[in-house]
Amino acid sequence: MDFEPFIRDIEDFPKPGVVFKDITPLLKDYQVLLKASDALCNMVADHAIDKVVGVDSRGFIFAPLIASRLQAGFVPVRKKGKLPFDTVSASYELEYGTDSLEIHTDAIMKGEKVLVHDDVLATGGTAKAVCELVEKLGGEVVQCNFLIHLTFLNGAQKLNGRKISTLLEY
Ligand SMILES: O=P(O)(O)OC[C@H]1O[C@H](OP(=O)(O)OP(=O)(O)O)[C@H](O)[C@@H]1O
Ligand SMILES: Nc1ncnc2[nH]cnc12
Numbered sequence: 001m002d003f004e005p006f007i008r009d010i011e012d013f014p015k016p017g018v019v020f021k022d023i024t025p026l027l028k029d030y031q032v033l034l035k036a037s038d039a040l041c042n043m044v045a046d047h048a049i050d051k052v053v054g055v056d057s058r059g060f061i062f063a064p065l066i067a068s069r070l071q072a073g074f075v076p077v078r079k080k081g082k083l084p085f086d087t088v089s090a091s092y093e094l095e096y097g098t099d100s101l102e103i104h105t106d107a108i109m110k111g112e113k114v115l116v117h118d119d120v121l122a123t124g125g126t127a128k129a130v131c132e133l134v135e136k137l138g139g140e141v142v143q144c145n146f147l148i149h150l151t152f153l154n155g156a157q158k159l160n161g162r163k164i165s166t167l168l169e170y
Contacts, residue, residue, distance in 0.1 A: 007168065027061065036147065040065075044070065044143055050113050051107070052067035052073070056101070075107040079099065081102075105137065111140065114134045123153045128158045
C-alpha cells in the first residue's frame, strides 16, 4: 500500500521554514492504520525482539502496536522529568541547544534484543540518544524503525551504521 497520500505537509510548523509531516490523516483511517502497523512489523519479521522502545511522544502511537504483534514488551523513552522510577539519561541536540531523554533503569535487561521505533527520523539526534540509552542498559539495538525518513537531513549518519528501516522516504 502507498502511505504517502495519508501524510500531510504543513508548511512553517512549528516554526518558519519547517515542512511538518503530519501523520494524523494516516492514523484516523482504521484500515490504513492497520496496514501501516502491519508494514512496520513486516520490516522486522526476521528478528526475535524482546523489547520495542517507543520515543516520547509520537513514537508512542505505533510502538505498542508493533510490540504486541511481535510478542515483545513496550518500553517508553520520555523527555526528562516524566518517568517516576530510577532513570538513565542521554542528551541530544535540538536546533538551539540540547535537551535530554530518559529510560527506566529496569526497562531492559543485558543482552535483550531491542527495536527502536519513532514516527520520524530527521536530524537523527533523538534516535541516536535513544540507542545510547538502550546500550547503556546493555540492550542490543537490532533495528531502528521509522514511519518517515527525511533523508535530506542526514539523520542516518548519526546512527553509526545501526540498521534503519522506514516505510516512507523524502
Ligand atoms: O531526528 P530528530 O531531528 O531528532 O527529530 C525527530 C524527532 O522529532 C519529533 O519529535 P518531537 O521532538 O517534535 O516531539 P513530539 O513527538 O513530542 O512531537 C519526532 O517525533 C522525532 O522524535
Ligand atoms: N519535518 C518534520 N515533520 C514531522 N516531525 C518532525 N520531527 C522532526 N522534523 C519533523
